[in-house]
Amino acid sequence: MNESSIRSLGLKVVVAASNDENHPPENMIDGNANTFWMSTGMFPQEFIIRFAEMTNVSSVTLDSYNVKHLKVEKNTSENASHFEFVEEKELKLTEGQLQTNSISLGGSNATHLRFIITSGYDHFVAVHKIDAAASSLVV
Amino acid sequence: MVRLRARCLMVGDPAVGKSALSQMFHSDGTLFQKNYSMTTGVELLIKSVNIPESGDSVELYIIDSAGKESLVEANEKMWGVPSLLCLVFDLASERSFGSCARWMERVRTHCKGLQVPGVLVGNKCDLSARREVPTSVAQEWAQSQGLEYHETSAKEMEKCDAPLLSLARAFHALYQERREAIQNLSPG
Known part of the structure; x- marks a missing residue:
């Protein structure tokens, strides 16, 4: 399976640190960059996504706004716990348009990915879309 | 319905009434400590404020930080990046x-370039005979710093929740403004 879209990977958001009911976490994985999840104050902010099954993830692409520093962790367990660090990135400020960043995960096997936004360019940040590139499913 | 969270930093010289104001606000005016006890570290008080006519609320994480000069440096490490600022002085102390x-x-060195809504509070307005700072002078300085000016008396329970309520409303307004701006962004 190559360059799978996030929906065919059976993705779910299982945890999000903020919840504005008009901009729920599910907006990140609906494939639509016009809808977004918005943080509601203070850092760090985090969310955890779960794959339907263990997936070999080569990279994730994130459409966001005002995110400054992002850490990505993963695990291979059934539960959303015991994460290990994979990658971190300082995102550039893009005024008036979305930030689009691809983060290489080097083909890590994962059942969950945890995104930790440690700082932002504003009090509030938004994530519009997450896409994962999976090289193969692990049997 | 949205629940916002804001880190509200409470600073100012020792004994101006930062803890008294924080605790009066936190206890809905039921707790005024008659005996002074100096804050040496950082006290965290959490209080949820409902924003009228919106169904939304702002959870204030009030960081009441010691005013004593020799303690500030150690406490600054616990300030984090403030969302809101409440700067307090004593009207009877120039x-x-x-x-x-x-x-x-x-405080500015901690704000990382973010726009942080703030208030200046002249506390102890009950001590009118001992007042050393005229309202107009404080008001003018507050304006020059982009702060909203309030006068309070934690002791007499006079308007002592106004500054923090105003900050909660300012944070809510900021959220709505930013949300609207993000809604109007063109996809990248």
């Missing part, structure tokens, strides 16, 4: 008002 500029400078 000196505590004079220190406000230095407090502003210090």
